[in-house]
Amino acid sequence: MTKILTFGVYDYFHLGHLRLFKQCKNYADYLIVAVQDGEYILKYKPDAKIMYSTEERIEILENLRVVDEVMVYDSVSADTLKKIDFDILALGEDHRGGRFDEAEQWCHENGKDVVRLKRTLGICSSGIKRRLSNDSQRENN
Template sequence: MDNKVYKIEKLAEILAEEKAAGNQIVFTNGCFDLLHIGHTRYLAQAKAKGDILVVGLNSDSSVKKLKGDKRPLIPQDERAEMLSNLEMVDYVTIFADETAKNVIAELEPDIYVKGGDYSINNLPEAEVVQQSGGEIELVSEIKGASTTNIVNKILETYE
C-alpha cells in the first residue's frame, strides 16, 4: 500500500512528530466508498483548516454495519489507496469501529472536521474531541453528491 497509509499506532507516532514541528493536525473520517465530487470538495475544505489532513477510513466490516450488506462496493485497501493519492490527503488510517471515537482518542487531532449534514449535538465523536482539547469544524455539505445517489442513477440508467 501507499506510504501515506498507516496503522493507527504508527500514525500516532508520526503525528506526535508533526505536532512537535508546529503543524496543526486535521482529522476527518468516512466510508469514501465511491469517490465523488462531494468527497473531494469536502476533503479540500478539511485540509484548508490546518497543516496535515488525516483521513480515518471505515473498514469493510464497519461500512457493512453502517450501510448494509451490499456495501462497500470498493474494498478498503483500494479505497485507502485512492484517498492516499489525493493531493490534499497527508495520511490515511483504516479503523473497524462504527464511529471514530477510538481513533480520535488515540491520535488527538487539533481539529475534527465533518460535513454540514451533521451538527455538533448529533456528532458521536464530539465528546472525545473536546476531551482531548480539539476543536470541531463543520464544513458545507455538497447537496446531492452521495454514493447512494450514484448507485441509484446507475441502477436507473442500466435497468
C-alpha cells in the same frame, strides 16, 4: 503543524469528497482521512453494496495530493479518537446525533476543535448508487 481529521466510507469517491478535503486544508496543514473498514460495514449492514475493498479505497485516498495520511477505522467513537494524533475534527454539516454528538463532546472535553463543513450541493454517494442502480435496471429491461 495543525492536523485535521475527517471520517468517511469514500466508496463511491466523487467531487464532494475532494471538495471536503480541500475545505479541511483551510483549517490545518495536515489532513488525516479515516476510511471505514469494509468488513465492519458489512457486519452491521450485510446488504450494503460496497464497490471497492478497504485496501482499494485506501489506495485511492493515498494518491490524492491533498491527503497527507490515511487510516482505517471501525466507528466514530471516543475509543477511535483517542488513538489518533489530531487537533481538529472535521464533520459534515449533516453529521449530527448519536455517535457524531459523542465524538464532538469528546473533542471538546479533550481540547480538540470541531468544524462543520458544507456539503457539495447535488452530489452524494447515495445519489450515485441510486443512479447506477437505475441505469443498470434500464439496461436489463
